[in-house]
Amino acid sequence: MNQAVATAVIAGSLVLAVASLIGAVRNRAMGMVLLIGFCVLEVALIVQTVLVVVAHVGGEGPADAVTLYGYLIGSLLVPPAGVLLALAERSRWGTAVLILAGFAVAVMTGRLLQVWQGVT
Amino acid sequence: MRMDASRTEPGTGGGHPDGIGGGPGRMLVACYALFALAAGARAGVQIATRFEQAPLAYLLSALAAAVYLLLAVALIRGARRTALWALGFELAGVLVVGTASLLAPGAFPDETVWSDYGRGYVFIPLFLPLVGLYWLRRGRR
Numbered sequence: 612m613n614q615a616v617a618t619a620v621i622a623g624s625l626v627l628a629v630a631s632l633i634g635a636v637r638n639r640a641m642g643m644v645l646l647i648g649f650c651v652l653e654v655a656l657i658v659q660t661v662l663v664v665v666a667h668v669g670g671e672g673p674a675d676a677v678t679l680y681g682y683l684i685g686s687l688l689v690p691p692a693g694v695l696l697a698l699a700e701r702s703r704w705g706t707a708v709l710i711l712a713g714f715a716v717a718v719m720t721g722r723l724l725q726v727w728q729g730v731t
Numbered sequence: 732m733r734m735d736a737s738r739t740e741p742g743t744g745g746g747h748p749d750g751i752g753g754g755p756g757r758m759l760v761a762c763y764a765l766f767a768l769a770a771g772a773r774a775g776v777q778i779a780t781r782f783e784q785a786p787l788a789y790l791l792s793a794l795a796a797a798v799y800l801l802l803a804v805a806l807i808r809g810a811r812r813t814a815l816w817a818l819g820f821e822l823a824g825v826l827v828v829g830t831a832s833l834l835a836p837g838a839f840p841d842e843t844v845w846s847d848y849g850r851g852y853v854f855i856p857l858f859l860p861l862v863g864l865y866w867l868r869r870g871r872r
Binding site: 675677678681682684685688689692693696699700702704705707708711712715 | 753754755756757758760761762764765768769772773775776779780
């Protein structure tokens with residue numbers, strides 16, 4: 612599994628979470644910066660998923676494939692769900708949802724790394 | 732360029748007559764949906780790969796996940812009674828299973844979302860129902 616991509620995903624999602632926190636504190640609805648940020652995050656997650664699946668099919672990684680794919684699919688769902696909620700809620704609370712989404716992606720990617728290294 | 736407010740989906744949240752899923756409620760919807768995903772995916776993996784090890788624990792996790800999902804949908808749709816029942820169920824679950832897992836650890840060979848009052852999930856399963864009940868009561872007026 613590509614450590615550099617995972618690290619970038621974790622760092623990026625944490626930056627987005629902090630940016631969302633700032634937006635929520637400043638009483639802002641989700642703007643273009645956060646929207647584009649989460650779209651870029653989703654693209655990064657798709658790239659990471661492709662890399663992980665290719666490496667796993669190639670025989671690398673853990674025997675426990677179910678948990679691995681669970682985290683991959685789960686993390687792919689989070690940014691679109693967060694953005695949809697933030698689009699439906701045009702207030703600081705929509706932005707607050709994105710704090711949770713960014714943080715969740717960071718945690719799930721961290722767990723993905725652990726699962727890949729055989730930690731259960 | 733700012734997002735246009737007209738992008739807001741009609742019929743959800745803010746404009747709802749019983750707007751329990753709008754404003755701060757939207758944050759609760761996100762929390763419950765995330766927990767439905769976390770608990771549900773984990774229970775699904777456990778049931779699919781090692782159900783015989785701790786059937787009770789895994790089924791309870793799956794049940795908790797299903798009720799979290801019900802709760803998220805009930806908040807979005809403004810179904811206050813359903814949301815109240817689901818919140819009560821989650822609170823009862825975390826209290827009963829939390830106590831049971833401390834008194835009779837043998838009955839739960841593997842963790843559920845509710846074990847030890849949700850310690851495996853930094854006690855969030857204990858606080859989420861309380862926050863939800865507070866929000867629904869506050870929104871009543």
